[in-house]
Amino acid sequence: MFPKQIPLKLSVTGLRTAYLAGELTPKEVIAAVIARASDDENMNIWITPPSLVLIQPYLDRLSTLDPQEYPLWGIPFAIKDNIDLGGVETTAGCAEYAYTPEQHSGIVARLIEAGALPVGKSNLDQFATGLVGTRSPYGEAHNALRPELISGGSSAGSSVAVARGQAAFSLGTDTAGSGRVPAALHGLVGWKPSLGSWPVIGVVPACASLDCVTVMAHTLEDVLEVDEVARGFHENDPWSRHLPAPEEKLPLRICVPEEPLVFFGPFAELYQRAWESALERMQTLNITVETINTDLFSEAAAILYEGPWVAERWADLGSFIEANPGVAFPVTETVLRSGAAAEYDAASVFRAMHKLQSFKLEARKRLQDAVLILPTAGGTWTRDQVRADPIATNRQMGLYTNHCNLLDLCAVALPAGYADVDLPFGITLFAPAEAEGLVRAAAKLFTISLELELRGESDHVVEQ
Numbered sequence: 001m002f003p004k005q006i007p008l009k010l011s012v013t014g015l016r017t018a019y020l021a022g023e024l025t026p027k028e029v030i031a032a033v034i035a036r037a038s039d040d041e042n043m044n045i046w047i048t049p050p051s052l053v054l055i056q057p058y059l060d061r062l063s064t065l066d067p068q069e070y071p072l073w074g075i076p077f078a079i080k081d082n083i084d085l086g087g088v089e090t091t092a093g094c095a096e097y098a099y100t101p102e103q104h105s106g107i108v109a110r111l112i113e114a115g116a117l118p119v120g121k122s123n124l125d126q127f128a129t130g131l132v133g134t135r136s137p138y139g140e141a142h143n144a145l146r147p148e149l150i151s152g153g154s155s156a157g158s159s160v161a162v163a164r165g166q167a168a169f170s171l172g173t174d175t176a177g178s179g180r181v182p183a184a185l186h187g188l189v190g191w192k193p194s195l196g197s198w199p200v201i202g203v204v205p206a207c208a209s210l211d212c213v214t215v216m217a218h219t220l221e222d223v224l225e226v227d228e229v230a231r232g233f234h235e236n237d238p239w240s241r242h243l244p245a246p247e248e249k250l251p252l253r254i255c256v257p258e259e260p261l262v263f264f265g266p267f268a269e270l271y272q273r274a275w276e277s278a279l280e281r282m283q284t285l286n287i288t289v290e291t292i293n294t295d296l297f298s299e300a301a302a303i304l305y306e307g308p309w310v311a312e313r314w315a316d317l318g319s320f321i322e323a324n325p326g327v328a329f330p331v332t333e334t335v336l337r338s339g340a341a342a343e344y345d346a347a348s349v350f351r352a353m354h355k356l357q358s359f360k361l362e363a364r365k366r367l368q369d370a371v372l373i374l375p376t377a378g379g380t381w382t383r384d385q386v387r388a389d390p391i392a393t394n395r396q397m398g399l400y401t402n403h404c405n406l407l408d409l410c411a412v413a414l415p416a417g418y419a420d421v422d423l424p425f426g427i428t429l430f431a432p433a434e435a436e437g438l439v440r441a442a443a444k445l446f447t448i449s450l451e452l453e454l455r456g457e458s459d460h461v462v463e464q
Helices: 012-020 026-039 052-062 106-113 156-163 220-230 268-282 295-306 310-323 330-340 346-366 383-388 390-397 433-454
Strands: 046-048 076-080 117-122 169-174 189-192 212-217 253-257 288-292 370-375 409-420 423-432
Touching (some): 026 117, 052 117, 106 117, 106 169, 156 169, 189 220, 268 370, 268 433, 295 346
Parallel strands (some): 076 169, 253 370
Antiparallel strands (some): 169 212, 189 212
């Protein structure tokens, strides 16, 4: 008897359908996940890789649950290794920092309760400091499609795990773009909910006031399935907010930058062409496309790494770095120590807070009944290029992502075709935290448009 063929693209909806029809079992899927992880060992996807020792207790629990009543029953997922999984070491990409939590993080607990299967702890840019996936003592996470390229960070291993068929979805974190950039580089959907709508208790902080947990998967439908389980106020999380699932409503306007955008790296020209194609596709959505000045968003982004918010990272991790000099990955320690600069005194923090508050107000005005669309990234790099110039290359990756949490926006990174062979291109839709419904509806419409184009049926305006 031949073994069952497990699809390379694992999905929440696909696996659920197969389970309910009796075509697959979670045990068979997990066996494939473990085998694939072993085959890809040299890609540095995992810090704690999938194994039966880790997964078996969760598999055994499924026999006590009705698959009809548990929306994520038997669905394998990866956990970025700065998010706690009870009984499994959390390293944040630094062995000397590691600890073993007794309890699951708030988000992992909700997913497991819904029947999901945690399969391992994925590699990351150390302490979630980076957007490139190369800043890990556990090895550079290879791009799943073109190994010479970066995988994106900091949620590097999480994105590669999904792209390589080792998870149906994965958890990342996102302070400056870490749940969106790696999704874009692998043709995945990256959902960054509004700050506070998902719990962050049990997550190693990067910038605690800006951190959120994110999800990456192959489809918009899948990430929204996860959002339905993950969302909700957590009584023990000081950053939690009451932000229920929104009513979906199409925006009145799609806003795009009026100024020329910056594209970079060895594929800059190809990325620019892909962006222009995405702009053309937006014209088919039967929504007014309007150009706006986006300097405000760039100015807000600059506050993250060129202002006192870098001191928040030092506040959380500085005592560990001081007590363990030379232990952190060199470029990570350099970035973290920048937060200890004397210029970042209390007065500078309040000046930046007041400036940012005015930016938030202006952003809400500009995005009233609208979504902003930008490239998720303006290019990418080879791993060799990032190694040669780790600071500048990393900074470029965040050009169109860094503003998001500072301005209290929600976002979804969507595939938007390919810039070249095995070189996905992606866009991101942004809206104010209270307007997630606009992002969801617009994302669904854009996804339908892309699917029609791929099927050769895009010669008409997409019906809303």
